Amino acid sequence: MLREDIERLEQNGITRVAMTRIGDPAVIPLWFGEGDRVTPDFIRVAAKQALDEGYTFYGHMRGRAELRAAIKAYLDRLYRIDIDPDRITVPGSSMLAVTMAAQMTLTSGLHGLIVSPHWPNIDRAYRVTGASYDCVRQRWDARRGWYLDLDDVRAALRPETRALFVNTPCNPTGWVMRADEQRALLALCRERGIVIIADEVYHRTVFDGDAAPSFLEIAADDDPLIVINGFSKAFAMTGWRLGWMVTPPAFVEQMAVLSECFNTSAPSFIQRAGIAALEHGEDVVAELRAEYQAGRACVMEVLGSHPLLELAEPEGAFYAFPRVPGLASSLDFVRGVLAEENVGLAPGYTFGPGNEAYFRLCYAQSGERLAEALRRIVRYLERQAGAIGAR
Ligand SMILES: Cc1ncc(COP(=O)(O)O)c(C=O)c1O
Numbered sequence: 234m235l236r237e238d239i240e241r242l243e244q245n246g247i248t249r250v251a252m253t254r255i256g257d258p259a260v261i262p263l264w265f266g267e268g269d270r271v272t273p274d275f276i277r278v279a280a281k282q283a284l285d286e287g288y289t290f291y292g293h294m295r296g297r298a299e300l301r302a303a304i305k306a307y308l309d310r311l312y313r314i315d316i317d318p319d320r321i322t323v324p325g326s327s328m329l330a331v332t333m334a335a336q337m338t339l340t341s342g343l344h345g346l347i348v349s350p351h352w353p354n355i356d357r358a359y360r361v362t363g364a365s366y367d368c369v370r371q372r373w374d375a376r377r378g379w380y381l382d383l384d385d386v387r388a389a390l391r392p393e394t395r396a397l398f399v400n401t402p403c404n405p406t407g408w409v410m411r412a413d414e415q416r417a418l419l420a421l422c423r424e425r426g427i428v429i430i431a432d433e434v435y436h437r438t439v440f441d442g443d444a445a446p447s448f449l450e451i452a453a454d455d456d457p458l459i460v461i462n463g464f465s466k467a468f469a470m471t472g473w474r475l476g477w478m479v480t481p482p483a484f485v486e487q488m489a490v491l492s493e494c495f496n497t498s499a500p501s502f503i504q505r506a507g508i509a510a511l512e513h514g515e516d517v518v519a520e521l522r523a524e525y526q527a528g529r530a531c532v533m534e535v536l537g538s539h540p541l542l543e544l545a546e547p548e549g550a551f552y553a554f555p556r557v558p559g560l561a562s563s564l565d566f567v568r569g570v571l572a573e574e575n576v577g578l579a580p581g582y583t584f585g586p587g588n589e590a591y592f593r594l595c596y597a598q599s600g601e602r603l604a605e606a607l608r609r610i611v612r613y614l615e616r617q618a619g620a621i622g623a624r
Contacts (some may be wrong), residue, residue: 238360238361238363239361239623242357242360242361245353245354245357246353246563246564246579246580246582247264247265247353247579247580247584248263249564249580249583250264250567250568250577250578250579250580251264251265251387251569251570251577254571254577257575259328259575260571260575260576261575261576261577261578261598261602261603261605261606261609262577262598263576263577263594263595263596263598263603263606264577264578264594264595265580265595266352266404266466266471266551266552266595266597267465267469267494267595267597268469268472268521268524268525268551268595268597268598268599269597269598269599269602270459270469270521270524270599271469272469272470272472272473273468273469273514273517275509275513276468276470276506276509276510276514277506278509279505279506279508279509280473280502280503280505281443282500282505283501283503283505283506284502285618288501288502288504288505289501289502290501291497291498291501292498292504293498294488294489294492294493294497294498294500294501295321295322295323295485295488295489295491295492295498296321296322296323296477296498296504297323297498297501297504297505298318299508300323300504300505300508301318301319301321301323301477302318302505303319303446303507303508303511303512304318304321304323304511305318305321305479306511306512307511307512308449308479310476311443311444311447311514312444312447312448312449312450313450314449316449316479317454317482319485320454320479320480320481320482320485321477321478321479321487322477322478322480322485322488322492323475323476323477323499323504323507323607324476324477324478324492324495324496324498324499325366325473325474325475325476325495325498325499325500325503326463326465326475326476326499327432327434327461327462327463327465327476327477327494328354328358328476329455329476329496329520330461330462330463330476330477330478331354331355331358331430331432331461332358332361332495333478333488333491333492334358334396334398334428334430334459334461334478335358335359335360335362335396335398335429335430335494336362336427336491337363337459337482337484337487338350338395338396338430338459339359339362339363339364339366339395339396340362340363340364341362341363341364342364342393343362343365343393343394343395343396343511344364344365344366344367344391344393344394344395345359345362345364345365345366345367345394345395345396345397345398346366346367346368346369346386346389346390346394346395346396346397346398346427347366347367347368347369347398347585348368348369348381348386348397348398348399348400348403349368349369349370349371349373349584349585349586349587350370350371350405350406350554350581350584350585350588350591351368351383351398351400351403351404351405351584351585352400352405352584353584353585355398355400355432356368356585358453359398360401365396367389368585368586369381369385369386369389369397370385370585370586371403371406371408372385373406373545375543375545377545378407378408378546378547378548379403379406379407379408379545380408381399381408381410381414381418383414383417383418383421386418386421388403390425390427391421392597394425394427395426395427395428396427396428396429396430396515397418397422397427397428397429397430398430398432398514399418399429399430399431399432400431400432400433400434400435401431401432401433401435401445401446401549402433402436402438402439402445402548402549402550403435403549403550404434404435404550404552405550405552405554405579405584405591405593406552406554407448407507407546407547407548407549407550407552407553407554408547408548408549409439409445409548410445410446411446411453412446412450414538415446415448416449417444419448419451419452419458423456423457426457427457428457428458429448429457429458429459429604430457430459430461431447431448431459431460431461432461433445433447433448433460433461434461434462434463434465434466434476435466435549435550435551436462436467437466437467437521437522438466438521438522438525438549438550438551439465439522439548439549440522440525440526440529440548440549445549447460448460449499451478454481454482455481455482455483456481457481458479458480458481459479459480459484460478460479460571461476461477461478462476462477462478462479463475463476463477464476464507464510464520466550466551467514467517467518467521468510468514468517468518469493469517469521470506470510473503473506473507474499474500474503475504475506475507476499476500485520492555521597524593524597524599525551525596525597527600528551528596528597528598528600528603529546529547529551529553529596531596531600531604531607532544532553532594532596532601532603532607533546535604535607535608535611536553536555536610538605539611539614541557541558541615541618542555542556542557542614543555543556543558544556544617545584551596551597552582552593552595552596553593553594553596554584554589554591554592554593554595555591555592555594556581556591557590557591557592557614558590558591559621560589560590560591560621561579561589561590561591561621562582563581563582563588563589563590563591563592564580564582566578566592566621567578567579567580569613569617570592570610572610573611573613573616574609574612574613576606576609576610576613578592578593578594578610579591579592579593579594580593581593585612594606594610613623
C-alpha cells in the first residue's frame with residue numbers, strides 16, 4: 234500500500250542506536266545534536282505571555298510579519314546586508330525547510346547532489362522527492378582538515394542536476410566553507426542552472442568570529458539560492474520547532490502555496506518566542522559558544538592526538554567526527570561503546586557513503602559529563618584495538 238520508495242526508507246543510524254536506550258539515566262548521550270541546557274528563561278516567558286495574550290490562531294502562511302521583520306533585522310545586523318523581508322518564510326523547523334527546499338527543486342527524473350559527509354535527514358528528504366542523487370565527498374587531510382574540491386562537484390554534475398545541498402558549518406565534520414569557496418560554487422551553479430540549498434543552522438557556532446560566512450553575503454537577490462536557518466542550535470531551542478528560509482523573490486508566491494501543504498506556518502505563540510530570541514539572544518549565543526569551545530578543547534585534548542584515531546579540530550558546529558583506522562563497522566563500534574561504557578554515539582555509516590570507520594559525537598554537553606564520556610570512549614577503544622584492527 235505504501236509508496237515503494239517510502240517503504241524502502243530506513244530509520245537513520247542516530248535514532249536506530251539511540252532508541253534502544255533513550256532516556257536511560259546511566260547513558261551519557263552524545264548522539265543527538267543538542268546540549269543539556271534548557272531554553273533561556275526570557276524566551277520561555279515570551280511564549281507563555283503570547284499564549285496568555287491569545288496568540289493561538291492561524292497566521293500568515295509564510296510566517297507572522299513581525300517575526301519576518303525580526304529575522305530581517307537580525308540578518309541585516311549580522312551580515313551587514315539589506316534583505317527583502319518578503320524573501321523570508323518561516324516553516325515549523327529547519328528540518329521542514331530542508332524538506333520544502335528538496336520538494337521545490339527535485340522530482341522523479343531529476344538529480345540532486347549533497348555535499349557529504351552529511352546529516353542523514355538530508356538524503357531522506359531528497360529520496361522522498363523521487364529524484365536520484367549523488368554525494369560529493371569533502372576531502373580530508375591532516376594539515377587542512379575537511380574541505381570541498383570544486384572539481385569534485387563539477388565531475389558529479391549531470392544534465393538533469395537541479396539542486397546541490399551544502400551544510401556549512403557542517404554536521405558532522407565541522408567544516409566551515411570560506412566566502413571565496415562559496416563564490417566559486419555559486420558561480421558554477423548559476424552557470425549550470427542549479428539551485429544551491431545552503432543549510433546554515435550552525436551559523437553562530439564558530440570559534441573564529443561572530444558568524445560563519447553566509448551565502449547571503451555574496452549572492453544577489455535572484456541567484457539560485459535557498460538559505461535554511463533556524464532557532465534550534467544558536468538559541469538552545471531544539472524542541473520548539475521553528476526555522477526560516479530565504480529564497481529568491483521569484484519563488485515567494487509559491488512558498489506560500491507550498492507552506493499550506495506542510496504546516497501552514499509555525500505555531501503563532503512560538504513565533505513570538507522566536508522574536509524574543511532574535512532581539513535579546515546575543516548573550517545566549519555568546520555563552521553557548523564559549524561552552525562549545527570548551528567542549529571542543531576537551532575533545533581535542535583527549536581524542537585529538539590519540540594514536541588510534543584521526544581527528545582534525547572542527548572549525549564549527551558542535552560535533553567531532555573521528556576516524557578509527559581499520560574499523561569495519563561503525564554500528565558495531567557505537568553499539569559496543571553503548572553496551573559496555575554507557576556512552577551514546579552516532580555511527581559513521583549514517584552520514585553517507587565512505588564513513589564506516591567513523592563515529593560522531595556531539596560535544597555540546599556540559600564539562601564533567603563530557604570529560605567522563607571521553608574517558609569511557611578511550612577505554613573502550615583501547616580495549617578493542619586488537620579486535621577492530623586499529624593500528
Ligand atoms: C544540518 C542540519 N540541518 C537541519 C537541522 C534541523 O534543525 P531543526 O531543529 O531546526 O529542525 C539539523 C539538526 O540537527 C542539522 O544538523
